[in-house]
Amino acid sequence: MPELQRIPGAVVVDGVLHHAGSPLIEQRALASARAVAFLGDRRVLAVSGEDRLTWLDSVSSQSLRELPPGGATETLILDPQGRIEHVASVVDDGETTWLIVDADDAEPLLTWLMRMRFRLRVSPVDAGDRFVVIGGTAEAVAPWAAATSVPLVWRDPWPHVSPGGWAYAGADPHPGAARDWAEALVAPDRAAALVEAVIAGDVAAAGTVAADALRVAAWRPRWRDEVDGRLLPHEADWLRTAVHLDKGCYRGQETVAKVHNLGHPPRRLVALHLDGSDSVLPERGAAVRSDGDAIGEVTSVAFHHDDGPIALAVVKRSAPVPGDVTVDTPEGAIAAAAETIVPPDAGRTASVPRLPRLGRRTAAG
Structure with a gap:
């Protein structure tokens, strides 16, 4: 990363810009194309070679063999039981396939890819220094x-349903429908x-806190947060953008x-509208309870510029x-309204009703 500490108001930890002084203002600026976020929590892998797309297609959940130059999608690496191990945002330039991954997963994913090469004409490398x-x-x-033959821009397909994908969430409109993220x-x-340009005031900077708040508000899962070693793609509505069911x-x-065919995934992702009256946010892993009984765990937390604590x-x-x-916090339990993302009967034969979103004012009572 460049010298991010020089940005006025910057809070930088381990090379990652968390925010540039005001995460709420940064969220609005990001959403309106007036800012860019420095994503030091991402890393880039490159896969070159003639067999790269057919090879990646064969080892991951998405259909990649026909991905055109400039085409963008995402894919999952699953274990034999279908649980998510790795997640990658994918863009190809006609000669190299570029994978944007969470920084903590870059080395494990590269190691796995190296083991899976066999005699194919593929060369995975860490391109994080480039x-x-x-x-x-x-x-x-x-x-x-x-830019190589095309600009290296990955456009997030979420929450639109990619070819071969399937949507479980029945919210209408989906909270990520208007989200433009690249x-x-x-x-x-x-x-x-x-x-x-940021220092000169020509461009506004944003940090990962603001970027993550926009993600959580859009119900967008992420490897770093939602993947816990047991997560199935169905449980996070990830069949929308990362799985091709007919490949x-x-x-x-x-x-x-x-x-998918039988329905009823064992767990499911939900959205929480948190009581913000005490300005207390839970931590990742905090227990979610109903009538005192633990029913799950928090995976992502954010303070959104419109929705408040979510x-x-x-x-x-x-x-x-x-x-x-x-929801448990170190200061005691706080109230929350839980909203369905993945319904309990989600699957191919399930009839998913189209439901209006639960507004924050309604959630707060």
């Missing part, structure tokens, strides 16, 4: 993107120029098909959601 990742609207990030790979010299065989496919949580399929719950 690129910085920035995020925001496509309009905001595109001018800074590196991530660009930026060469070090351009990243340095971007910092100078060829890959590890974990049998479980994906079985759970969270995502993974709960038991049988949990009484939607409904009123409590």
Whole structure:
């Protein structure tokens, strides 16, 4: 990352810009194309070679073999039981496939990819020293993107249903429907120029706190937070954008098909509208309770510029959601209204009603 400490108001920890002084203002600026977020919690892997797309197609959940130059999607690496191990945002430039991954997962994923090469013409490498990742609207990030044969910009497909995918959430409208999010790979010299533009006041900067709040409000799952070693794609509504249900065989496919065809995933993602009267937020892993009984755990927490304190949580399929719950914090339990993302009967044959979103004022009573 460039010298982010030079940005006025910057709070930088381990090379990651958490915020530039005002996360709420940064959220609004990101959403309106007036800011870019420095995403130091992302890292880039590169896969070159003639067989790269067919190979990645064969080892992951998404259909990638026909991905065109400039095409963007995302894919999951599953274990044999269909549980998520790795997540990657994918963009191809015609010669190299670029994977944007959470920084903590970059080395484990690269190690796994290296083991799976066999004799194919593929070469996975860590490209983290070649690129910085920035995020925001496509309009905001595109001018800074590196270009090979195409600009290296990944446009988030969420929450639209990709070819071969399937939507479980029945909210109408989906809270992420109007979200415009893209991530660009930026060469070090351009990243340095971007910092100078921020210091000069030509561009506004945002940190990961603001970017994550927009993600949570859109019910968008992420490897760092929602993936716990047991998560199935169905449980987070990830079949929308990361799974192709009609493609060829890959590890974990049998479980994906079985759970989808029969319905009833064992757990499910829900949204929480938290009581913010005491300005207390729960931590990741905090217990979610109904009538005192633990029904799940918080996975992501944020303070949104419109919705206030919000969270995502993974709960038991049988949990009484939607409904009123409590969430543990170090200062005691706080009240929350839980909103359905993945319904308990989610699957191919389930009839998912189209439901209006639960507003924060309603949640607060």
